Amino acid sequence: MITFKYQPLFKTNRVWLCLLTAVLMNACKQPAKAPASKKDTIAKTEKSIIAVPAAEQSVTDTDECPRGVAEPVVKKDVFPKANFALQPDHRTGIETLTLNDGEKVTIKQLGCEYYILSFKFETSRFAADTNDVAYWANAALSLMHKVNKGIDTPLEISEALTKLSGRIEKDKSGSGDKLKLGEEIDFGGPDPRQYLTIERITKLADQRYAIELSLSYGPI
Numbered sequence: 001m002i003t004f005k006y007q008p009l010f011k012t013n014r015v016w017l018c019l020l021t022a023v024l025m026n027a028c029k030q031p032a033k034a035p036a037s038k039k040d041t042i043a044k045t046e047k048s049i050i051a052v053p054a055a056e057q058s059v060t061d062t063d064e065c066p067r068g069v070a071e072p073v074v075k076k077d078v079f080p081k082a083n084f085a086l087q088p089d090h091r092t093g094i095e096t097l098t099l100n101d102g103e104k105v106t107i108k109q110l111g112c113e114y115y116i117l118s119f120k121f122e123t124s125r126f127a128a129d130t131n132d133v134a135y136w137a138n139a140a141l142s143l144m145h146k147v148n149k150g151i152d153t154p155l156e157i158s159e160a161l162t163k164l165s166g167r168i169e170k171d172k173s174g175s176g177d178k179l180k181l182g183e184e185i186d187f188g189g190p191d192p193r194q195y196l197t198i199e200r201i202t203k204l205a206d207q208r209y210a211i212e213l214s215l216s217y218g219p220i
Contacts, residue, residue, distance in 0.1 A: 064112075065091060065112040065113075066112070066113060066220045067091060067111060067112055067113075067115055067220055068091075069086070069090045069091065070086055070087075070090065070091055070092055070093030070109050070110075071093065072084040072093065072095060073093075073095065073107065073109060073117065073151055073152055073153045074095050074097060074107065074150055074151060074152075075150045075151070075152055078149060078150030079097045079150045081097060081098070082095055082096065082097040082150075083095065083096050083097070091110065091111070091112065092108065092109065092110045093108070093109045093110075094106065094107070094108050095107045095108075097150075099143075099146055099147070101123075101125060102123075102124070103121055103122060103123045103125065103143060104121070104122040105119065105120070105121055105122075105143075105147060106119070106120040106122075107119055107120075107147075107151075108120075111216070111218070113218055113219040113220055114216050114217065114218030114219060114220065115154075115155075115216070115217040115218060115220060116214055116215070116216045116217075117153060117155060117214065117215045118199070118212065118213075118214040119140075119144065119147070119212070119213050119214070119215075120210060120211070120212045121139075121140065121143045121210065121211045121212075122204065122208055122209070122210050123139070123143065123208065123209055123210075123211070124206070124207055124208045124209070125139075126139040126209060126211075127207065127209065130201040130202065130203055130209070133171075133178070133179045133180060133181055133198060133201070134168055134171040134172060134178070134179050136198070136201045136209075136211050137164060137167070137168050137171075137179055137198050138168050139211060140164075140198060140211045140213050141161060141164055141165055141168065143211070144157070144161055144164075144213075145161060148161065154217070155194065155215050155217055156187060156188050156194060157215065159187045159188060159194075160185075160187040160188075160194070160196045160215055162187070163185050163186065163187040163196065164185055164187075164196055167179055167183075167185050179198070181198055181199065181200065181201070182197060182198075182199065183197065183198070184196075184197055185197070188217075192217055192218050192219060192220065193216075193217070193218065194215070194216065194217050195215075195216055196213060196214070196215050196216075197213060197214050197215075197216070198211075198212075198213050199212040199213055199214055200212040
């Protein structure tokens with residue numbers, strides 16, 4: 001006859017409960033993470049930056065521009081005191097000169113797909129409301145005739161001035177077709193196109209005014 005030794009049930013349950021508690025406490029304990037160092041943060045940031053493939057990097061403006069290096073357009077035998085300055089991009093050239101009547105002239109050549117000659121005249125010989133575009137276009141016409149004799153450029157400037165003169169007359173005719181700033185007056189083309197634009201009229205100090213116009217050729 002086999003005899004079982006009696007063990008109180010509550011005592012057995014207490015032992016198992018202690019063992020289970022110990023296991024759970026060990027399982028919940030995790031080693032504390034060391035704070036990320038600055039070096040680790042930098043490394044992760046660097047890895048997250050995707051390098052741009054060399055083939056997709058933009059080429060320099062000089063490589064993608066069909067127009068060549070800017071060169072002087074003012075004839076030194078006509079305006080011997082004219083100064084030319086080539087800008088860092090090698091496509092922009094700025095020339096300055098002074099006419100006999102004291103008008104200061106700044107000629108800027110620029111553009112990439114378009115060849116643009118921009119003229120800025122500073123004068124005290126003319127005076128009117130800056131909103132009177134026809135008046136200032138006529139002043140620009142007079143000043144451009146004085147400068148044109150000393151300009152060497154493939155642009156058909158004489159034809160441009162003829163077209164500008166015709167546009168001014170049309171403005172004066174009373175047809176209501178007023179000349180506007182920014183209006184493009186064609187004088188050649190259509191392929192490539194050439195057009196003249198009165199860009200800006202500004203009142204300066206000492207009763208002086210600035211008239212800006214541009215002649216454009218393109219696309220090249």
